[in-house]
Amino acid sequence: MNGNDSLLKYNPQYPSISDLKRKAKQRMPKFAFDYLEGGCNDEVNLSRNETDFHKITLMPHYLRKLKGMDMSVDLFGHRYAAPIGISPIGLQGLMWPNAPEILAKAALRQNIPYILSTVSTSSIERIAEVSEGQAWFQLYHPTENSLRDDILRRLDAVQCPVLVVLVDVPSFGLRYREIKSGLSMPPRMTINNFLQAAIRPTWGIETLRVGIPEFATLKPYMSKDLNLSQLGKFMNSTFTGRVDMDKIAAIRDIWKGKLVIKGVVNEEDAEKVTAIGADGIIVSNHGGRQIDAGESTIKPLKGLVDKFGDKLKVMIDSGLRSGPDIGRALACGADFTFMGRPFMYGVGALGKKGGDHTIAILKLQLKQVMEQLGCETLEDFKECLIQE
Template sequence: MPVITNIDDLKRLHKRRAPRMFYDYAESGSWTEQTFRENTSDFDQIRFRQRVAVDMTNRSTVAPLLSQDYAMPVALAPVGLTGMQNADGEIKAARAAEKFSVPYCLSTMSICSIEDVRAHTDAPFWFQLYVMRDEEFVDNIIGRAKNAGCSALVVTVDLQILGQRHKDLKNGLSAPPKLTPSTLLDLSTKWAWGLEMLGTHRRTFRNIVGHAKSVKNMNSLHSWTAEQFDPALNWDTIARLKEKWGGKVIIKGILDPEDAKKAVEIGADAIIVSNHGGRQLDGALSSIRMLPSIVEAVGGQIEIHLDSGIRSGQDVLKALAMGADGVMIGRAYIYGLGAMGEKGVTTALDIIHRELDTTMALCGKRDVTSIDRDILLVPEGFEGRWS
């Protein structure tokens, strides 16, 4: 096993171990992938201010998210098909998050169901909801998340219409994978992945199969999911879902100050500044570039998290200094999961925590909750002057 010192090391192992269609699913954006690329490259434009001769002892990265303290202000984002990156992937990721003391968020489009994850964990997790046309299904899955003791409902609002991701179409993405000649050739080189998959019965979308009335087999599942994302989703719908849930609600997919204000108006507990990892509207600005204007518009009225582009503890610190209360990581932990299962997720969290702690100290700060923009050097015009 090579020495692993950063997230890119896990990414290389993930690419080597996972079938191409599932690695590409994680490592892709829509259309030209401009936004996908800039989510990470825009972080590179921001620099740190080094401060010296400051007492760096007794440092703390503990911070609250939704009024609960965690080891660091980092949550594992909802990622569809996680259980195809590694057998029982959602269970493994949730267990790693629980042991590390960070939040885990389960996707509607997970391979392991809400009940599967609940049965294998003790700490409450968050549940991410895609709003579907089938209102009965939506109401039922909210009820299932309640019964499982989920501590927050994360409503994704930027996937009313599915963005086109060329790699997924060319690879014939499906769960489980369709056995075409090209897929069989790829799988023939991924023995470790295949053997682990043979050892589990969780190989399809278990939050949907057996729960959506019109889904009886794989063919009906594919047609159901293709038709179900609700293009009519609006703020009234979100308010209805919030009322039905009755607990903490996070709105994911905010990329504009006006939408952030709407989230405040309906009484959301938090928003996630996100462009869906560059997988929806290609040509949109990066999350980190949009963060300051959203903080200015609603900061202090609502908890603000940032998603899309975080690949290191330094990125985490930059987002916090720019005004985020917390961040979500998706690809960073998926690389670890695809590379080494639960151990890989823990490794990813260890890497990010170590980088966050060390960089914070070298910027002259001992407590992550005291981080502000004073530790940064931000280029003039970073947010852009757009007309």
Template sequence: MSYYNPNYPDTPALKRAAKKRIPAFAFDYLCGGCHDEIGLAHNFDRFEDVKLQSDLLAPTPDIDLSVELFGHRYAAPFGIAPVGLQGLMWPKAPEILAKAALEANVPYVLSTVSSASLETIADISEGTAWYQLYNPTDAKIREDLMGRIKRAGYKVLLVTVDVPTFGYRPRDIKNGLAMPPKMNLRNIAQMMQCPSWCWHTLLAGVPEMQTLKPYMPKNMPTSELANFMNNTVMGAVDFESLKVIRDNWDGPLILKGLVNPEDVAQAVALGADGVVLSNHGGRQLDIGESPLDTIRAIDKAYGDKIKLLLDSGVQSGGNVAQAMAMGADFTLLGRTFVYACGAVGHHGGEHAIEMLKQQMTQVMGQLKCPTPTQLPHFLKAGPGV
């Protein structure tokens, strides 16, 4: 059995522990949403409408959590979503999570704006990690970056399409978030309240965006980070720009950040292999839809043409089961895994994976559902479903 700490049996417990160990400016970046955080709350609340119904008099099945996706059989129907600035929230978090994902046979998705380089994570994951790409505005940077991704051996490319603007996040604006963090009195005071974070950061080194470092102007002031991201890294994404990426990528291509059926139709026309139904964890459009609001219609129209992954609001094994019952083929979780690193340290990834597997196994055993692909049969129709 992998590492499991019973003091943290669910995501809320991990979040409470992480909040005590991560400086407030970094924790706010992780847990916060945009504007009034209405969309963030809606993502979580929407799961309350999804009910599953047990088949208690059926024979007791052997539970098998494994699912096949893009030619690989994963041990469970969830993976680790791309989260930017992971090393700021907990030192070496990308390395911790990539290693745990490899050992557990679930996918780890490296963010372009991670604190670990794509080459480092490719080595740690032994070629099993996926890569998340923003569309650089500079064609030369895009070509160079995609060349590095191919040479490193990544097999699955996930393109984030739901950041046409830099998110308006009041917490980050107030904190003056930067990478590396600003050394003002307020932030220094917050760091000093987290001695374990300080010690591990000292050992790991100041967090930087290692993958993007070759493309950053030398001695760029931290105040220019947002402009660099907006003007260079997160270029506009539309059908035509995605065609360029599709034509230059031979492996599975996933578009992350779609919510409505019309966009999924275009993803199918593009020749994408999958989409992540997502609203960026409630961090981009506060008054938008949750993926659970639209997944059943999308599954009905396109579920036989493209793989449907889902994130945003998923924080338990029960949520994974609910998402799959609604039509998802796979799920991704971000915050839960970073909370786990903050709470448990270098065992964080192992703990979170084991926690989710235990939760999901119990739910499926209670339903008497043998495999994740059969979960739609246990969906109870009702309001909101």
């Protein structure tokens, strides 16, 4: 027996997120993998997100006595097994068939949160069913308040525990990989894309089995004869626009559950959402997919925690790829961490087993970091941060 046995029940051929990424690239059509991987413009901030995490160093305390370790965490009235959440990702079912349900089910089994995106490929109602009401929801704020109100009504009907309002997409990012592949707005399936799909038979067979992906949550609001060339116009007219404080305040008045604002990266915005009674923020730059000239997410985190950590939950997304990265974020004061791409690597590599396997990797890595540092609880990470 050894310390890695908890991982062996999944698939020891893929012990790291990097291994899953390599396998996923072999199984996903190029246009789908490029959509997952791409950042905006020259992808500088995409790279910066990861490299700035790697600059953070932690101090081990080897001579401490450890009575045991507990990586569970209380968040919004629920005790999660680990500070690991699955970020919302649009078009999940395009990248791997039925990915939203695979990940929502894995999150339920492993007792971590899964966030469904407005523009994902499973509906609010279906994900609420397979997650037994545990899934969170990320709202792309519609231009029409009537559509907003109906989505909130549907969320209330399934008793969604946490509403996440996205604020960092005032316009769709300029992502060159998507433009080349045809997955920008409006999307188009080119002959090259069909050829890419043809050489990925598992993806193709699974897509035929579960059906062509569509914006399932938004389907009730779309014309039945809407085609791909019209979809871009629908998305631009329905969701493009800035989410200002008036819109957030209106949601706070309507929504009685927990409210989180995603995309807050500065103290001015954090002050505003705190004032209207938000329960938390997710420090995020949309995975480097919206602004290339911006900061990495880990840079402003500690300052936001220091100033607002006693007023709301401060969480982080974008750039995390491993258990050590989770530890780095916790050492900087984060209450919780979310990841998107690593979970899609897992599903792309291993299909239905990919969600559980990715969670197992991250839990094992986080446990090993806690053992090395001498942390009994997640709070102990803060004592290990080496200040630059």
